[in-house]
Amino acid sequence: MSTETKFASNVQDLSNSTGVDAGFQFEFYCERCRDRWRTAFKPYRSAQAGGWLQKGASLFGGILGNAGSVLNSMAEAGWHSARDTAFKEAVEEGKRHFNRCGNCHDYVCRQCFDGANGLCFDCAPNVQVAITRSRAQGEVYSASQRANDEGQSRGLRHDVRKEMQLVCPQCRTETHGAKFCPECGFKMAQQVQCQACPTMLEPGTKFCTECGHRQA
Incomplete structure (x- = not known):
């Protein structure tokens, strides 16, 4: 060519x-x-x-x-x-x-060319750049792993059995589990646990739907 x-x-x-x-x-x-x-x-x-x-x-x-x-x-x-x-x-x-790479034959500017080897930096990556990039990638990976472990630890502290209203029944705003609607102030219906078993009940329930225990 x-x-x-x-x-x-x-x-x-x-x-x-x-x-x-x-x-x-x-x-x-x-x-x-x-x-x-x-x-x-x-x-x-x-x-x-x-x-x-x-x-x-x-x-x-x-x-x-x-x-x-x-x-x-x-x-x-x-x-x-x-x-x-x-x-x-x-x-x-x-x-x-521009310089022509001896391997891929692309034309590259001076900043992208290794004159000592006659190759572009895609074909002959700069060692110091590669070291710095790999170190940064390793740091991100390690930090992500630690963050994942921390997230799992925090997740264990959440009560996952508790049902929550995520949308206000009055104005349809997302509540994200809040006790009161952030838009209109409507009180969300928060379930409570049966006094005798782990079953979650709606507020005001007189008898547990699972074990029949009377709620105080």
Whole structure:
């Protein structure tokens, strides 16, 4: 694969073929970090001249308009050749800003390239960076495990048998188990345990529905 073709896969053509702002400009990007570098704008004089004459024609008319059309036709005919030349120059200039990885063959910026090994940092990761990343990952993993253990310890202190109203029956607000609705103040119906067995009963129940014990 030629250099020109390879670079064409990571370049945006910003060139404009017509009008007073006609010219050539290309933007290349690093295939690792996606940072971008843009060539200096090079005006396409033939098209620019035609553009100015066309603008003049809108004010004065007559021969200016005809001359502008002729110049535009000439500029259009020479556009592709001029663009190819400008692109080749841009590629040569881009080589000074990008390096080609010897393994994956991607073009990367200087910050993403290990010049000593001729490889990008994806193919030859920086040892110190890898150590720091692994240490951080290990720290997160260890802290997560401890947090999980702490969560399990806290969970043992919750009464999971107790039923709670999670939505207020009056205004339908979520209560998250609160005794009173945080929106309207309605008192939630909290179940109570039977005085003789673990069965949970609705407030005001006179006899346990499980063991029949009379509630005081």
